[in-house]
Amino acid sequence: MESFSPKLHLPILIFGVAAPFVIPGVTIQIAVLWVMVLFALTWDILGGQMGYNSLGNILFFGSGMYISAVVQVSMFADVAEYTASSGAVDFKYTDAQYFWGLGLGVIAAGIGSAVLAAAIGWTMFGLRGPYFAIGTLGIALTAGELMGTWSWVGAGGGLAMPVFPGSADGKSMMFYFLCFFAAIATYLFCSWLYSTRFGLAINAIRDDEQKAEAMGIHTLRYKTIAWSAAAFFLGISGALFGNITGFVEPLEVAFPVATFGIFMVAMSLLGGKGTLWGPILGAILFHFLKEFTWTYFLGWQWVALGVLIIVNVVFFQQGIMGWLMDKFPERFGIVVDKKEAAE
């Protein structure tokens, strides 16, 4: 339905490619911006397009992070020994072991998280509305706590990621572009998905799931695939983020339910949920505001973000794209078709 697309492909592409060269001081902040775009886009697959508001999508970010950590470490060491030594032993690995580990780790993170989503979806999709939201939140919180007790992966103390074999700038540059590509891939995937029958089916589930069932739509199948797809990209983003941070820890880094977990939702709502571009615009605006308040209103940054979220949900529920759609319906193809003209 969304035939309208802001002419932003090229500017965003140019900005994305040029940024680390033109403003190298903030490469990592902009890498995180792309992760935010990926967060908002993947949250919106369920939250906006399918009407299932998950508060626990951060689960797949964390699962991806742990999966890649384990895969990367196991390329050159026994995982249990590695975590038990907590950095005291200097494990040796070659460049090839590092890069193979990273590549395999990222892929495994995506696939593993997708499988996890399918497994959890089997039970969670029996829940509706607020019960689904709270159920998913509970799972993400539990996951953080459980990982904190599992010593094989370092328990609450976490585990250090293998160190990038090169300069710090080289590391930033590489992970910057990996994050950028991950966001582009997510965008292209969503853009394609929403143009297919699949997009219509999840919209139908959002508007009236009982009607969709009564019309014979395989609702559970669509819901499971949708969540797995979101989890796939989230898992990859977790793998990249863990490597950027260099240290994986359950509560603050892997399963930050109250920050990243909520940002996902806030960004989609700000930009306009249920649209392709809404989450992207929301993520960009949100991230810039966040960085701005962190820089200039340190101490008040959480208050500022809180106010933004409140203003958004109280006065501006439709978000940026929803507002545009109300203002310029014909730009979105919402028009009366005169019969004569069409024949």
Add this chain to the structure above:
Amino acid sequence: MTDTPVIELNGVSKSFGGVVANHSISLKVPGGGITGLIGPNGSGKTTLFNSIVGYHPIDEGSIRFKGQEISDYRVPQIARLGLLRTFQQTRIYSNMNCIDNMLISIPHRKLGFRDMFKNRGDKATMEEVDRLLDFVGLYEKRRLISGDLSFGQQKLLEFAMALMNRPEVLLLDEPTAGINPTLINGLIDRLRRANEELGITLFVIEHNMRVIMNMAQSIYCLAHGELLAHGTPDEIQNDQRVIDAYLGAH
């Protein structure tokens, strides 16, 4: 019209707590025809439809679709067999435009994994959408958000969506309720054409006696959850029990 019933109910009962909504109902809906279901408010008509399409488990009895027992099937499974229903409280996908409502209403019977990711609609499907929207008089509104249509228009859209699904049997729950009286004749005509030209068996709940007496070949009447009478429109119209049930209910 053939003699083998497409839907056959035997002793179907359904209670909600202490309320016996349906008590031991047995009936047959012959293939290819139009069968009516009437009865005062609260007599259990919608409950019976819900039981047939698997919306809730029944307490007792058997429900057969073309000879196959379906009383423990779930809603989407039954829909995919080709047994479809519309809702008394009209239900459409209200944030989507009419075209999209139609496109996702294609039959899901044989959709495999790869079909889920196909184009929204190929040329033939788009033509079908246009033709059916035109059939119900919604062609000009096809790009509007369906939730913004009037109640009657939404009802027509729901009917067009049902036709898009190419069901074998269509259960219609009060198709003319809320439709402008001047449009009712047009709607009757469309229901008849769906039955005759597309060969869809209709099973229709209707309060408008003129409508149902005109359309149906055979009518069942419920009262207080029990099957009260069955016959041709003439027989039903002159059945003293039916007259009493309606008078008693008002």
